[in-house]
Amino acid sequence: MKKEKSEVQDIDRSLYDFKNEDADAYRLKEGLTEEIVSQISVEKNDPAWMKKFRLESLKIYNELEVPNWGPSIEGLDIDNIVTYVRNRDNKMVKDWDEVPEDIKDTFERLGIPEAERKSLAGVGAQYDSELVYHNIKDEVAAQGVVYSDLESALYGEYADMIKEHFMRLITPRDHKFAALHGAVWSGGSFVYVPPGVSVEIPLQSYFRLNAKGAGQFEHTLIIVDEGAYLHFIEGCSAPKYNVANLHAGAVELFVGKNATLRYSTIENWSKNMYNLNTKRAKVEAGGKIEWISGSFGSHISYLYPMSILSGEGARSEFTGITFAGAGQNLDTGCKVVHSAPDTSSYVNTKSISKGGGACTFRSSVVINRNAKGSKASVSCESLMLDSMSRSDTIPAMDIRTKDADVGHEAKIGRISDDAVFYLMSRGIPEDEAKAMIVSGFSDNVSKELPLEYAVEMNNLIRLEMKGSIG
């Protein structure tokens, strides 16, 4: 039994942290200039409006200040970041066998093709700045579901729809890194689910950043039309380097009337990554957004998925877990804006910090004057595994109507020595005992994850807990 466990751990350790040589890579110069942004635009064969949009975003980027309220991002120097890297042989295929060998091998090791065969309705795989694979099952496509890269969709049947929605929820004015995203975005996915269509099994996009000192800026745009259902899974990882890497993606989700979108993420960025990601959903009347968010990786994270409940009876549910180990400062949480009557939001998060890691839970719930009869509930629990680690909770609530039901609960605690002793007194070794307590603490979140991700999360916790003694 012991042996088997340590084998799982060995496989896991190498699961994310392996890198390919960049021999076949085509990289733009480091830094962020008008020339570089124009070059990206040429690379991407942008429509004219998009090129303009990029350059406009660059201007905004240069105007805006770096946020001063969160973890320090001084170690991130955009002049050292390569914003666009692709394989020389730049093409996106529908058959894994046509993906270049080393890249295919990467995704094999991450288990993507296998997951696709077993349990997914479609997969997109991005390697550095470009998608290398995109495919949707025929029967799902036959329902009228569109799942493709964003670039080609800019020219097809949905070009106008994209133009209408692209960076309208998250505008370049939103913050400096949204502007950066607008200027250099590349890759990501476009999903459209027609009215009344329920996609029974999930779609998944996986983002892998392999190149040293590079940034990844994928854009995910999902439109779930009236009465439709979709579960979308997003995975991300990168190997560890000794220089800063940057992820500044954007996710824009449009949930139509009475539609439901479940959006699950597990981020496993390496610990040299600055993850400055922006996610936002707009939910129409009777619709529902369900966020499942696991943040395990990165050196610094700023991540607060936002739900705008814009139609009567719209709902949002946010379930999140954050695990910060040595050298990590993860500032995560969520935002909800209730701007229609009878809307409801439910937030349930857990955070774990260990080995000097810092977790901050930051939330903002706004209930506007017209959102009468709305309900909001925020619950956050933090667990610190040692006295070197930090945990902070910064919940904000802005309630502008008397006719609202609002609840908030926060708990911060340390792992109990007595509980560890109790488990050990039954023969369970100290690191296992701690891992059990931590897994148990996060159990009601991991239950929400797709099975393979729940298993992965538990493995990650075990992995993180290993060597936590002494």
Added chain:
Amino acid sequence: MSEALLRIQDLNVSVEDNHILHGLNIEIGKGETHVIMGPNGAGKSTLGQAIMGNPRYSIDSGSIVFDGADITAEATDKIAKKGIFMSFQNPLEVPGISLRNFIKNAVEECTGERMRLWDFKKKLDAAMNVLSMDTEYGDRDLNVGFSGGEKKKAEILQLLMLKPKLAILDETDSGLDVDAVRTVSKGIEHYRKETDGALLIITHSTRILESLSVDRTHILVDGKIVKTGDGSLVDEINENGYEKYL
């Protein structure tokens, strides 16, 4: 008592800066049932915690030898694996892990062998049956929301599944009603019959002892054993209390 299972010699234990046990000696043979009695604050629970290697308790001098091995400075999980079990006075609540999974993990750790889920469940259900526990308790989070009696039953359930060579029962009968005491006693008898394991029963009442045959009784006062006798000493304490030993 030729073959001692547990031999404690000249044990001095303190918690923070309070010296609790003062040169305690005790020897328990294989399959024997010993009782430690004494007034509140005498150090009864400290003895159990020290044997189990609770890091809060510091062993300042003396030795604990179990089954031929010195376990004085051993880690708690290793002590458990060698065959000592302790039923806690206040079992901890651990959310997110089911009683069943926890016991399975513990049994696998102690035996070093993986069990098939079905085989394990059969054994667990049988043990739960001995304790008149509803098998659905197996699905519940470890001790979370259990009543005092349920927690104690869950402790005895672990005892039955782990089959230690020595079971330390720390105030297992405290706070239980008559029926619960009877059930718990039945579990302890079952353990004795099945494994011929030794018992060290820490108690300040005697209800749990009624159905057990006691080999040795020790009176612990102010961190020292002041009197050791056979089972009849229990009756004497019952009648006269501790006064004459204070």
